[in-house]
Amino acid sequence: MSKDNPIGIFDSGVGGTSIWKEIHELLPLEHTIYLADSVNAPYGEKPAEEIIRLSVKNTEKLLQMGAKIIVVACNTATTNAIQHLRSSYTIPFIGIEPAIKPAALHTKTKSIGILATKGTLTSALFAKTSDLYSKDNRVVEVVGKGLVEQIEKGQKDAPRVEQMLRQLLQPMLDAGIDYLVLGCSHYPYLIPTLKKILPQHVTIIDSGMAVAKQTKHVLQSLGLLTDEQQKTPEFFTNADPEILKNLLPEPRERFIVRHLEF
Structure with missing residues (x-):
């Protein structure tokens, strides 16, 4: 080679x-x-x-x-x-893989959110990683249903996407997360919208x-x-x-x- x-x-x-x-x-x-x-x-x-x-x-x-x-x-x-x-x-x-490790090591609220696809969250490899780093923390896992399809249509900045994200992130906000881990390579394109929704102290991590x-x-x-x-x-x-x-x-x-x- x-x-x-x-x-x-x-x-x-x-x-x-x-x-x-x-x-x-x-x-x-x-x-x-x-x-x-x-x-x-x-x-x-x-x-x-x-x-x-x-x-x-x-x-x-x-x-x-x-x-x-x-x-x-x-x-x-x-x-x-x-x-x-x-x-x-x-x-x-x-x-x-979703960057759970830095979030788990640095969280102050002991509560972290993971936004990922169903295929990632239900996989054996993810479960192994999650178990390793989430023992002392509350981990709120949310399937980002429909988000990839919107990005694939070129609609990442559409008002509908913001509406979807507000709904998806609500359980994380209720849990007081201070780290949001993006578990899909499409999701970094949503960071500008995520920053509009999340409190300033929440750190967004991608891989x-x-x-x-x-x-x-x-x-x-x-x-x-x-x-x-x-x-x-x-x-x-x-x-x-x-x-x-x-x-x-x-x-x-x-x-x-x-x-x-x-």
């Missing part, structure tokens, strides 16, 4: 671009290829076998494109499929930077970090490329964004 091969990233749609941004910022020389499986979004409501099948499909496509490492930029796919992927392929995989640092660490340890400026970042979606493009940093013309059946 050449160190000039790309970092492959996939998600159940456009949300994992929040993870891509952190990786691109930390590793600007790396060539990145992003797959948005928006046709099958959200993964969070699907059975585990289906999530594994879709994760294998995405992995195979990224391997065809020459990926040297694969970032599973989807909490649901990580918690349900990453063990299968790691046992089936020799390429390294980086996963993403993007931790994933970027782990990606760098693994590439470094394998001698796969590139030292030359690479090609333009590439983004592929099996749905509307414009929705994906609108989530990328300006100027967007510097990225390749295309429709691809996969």
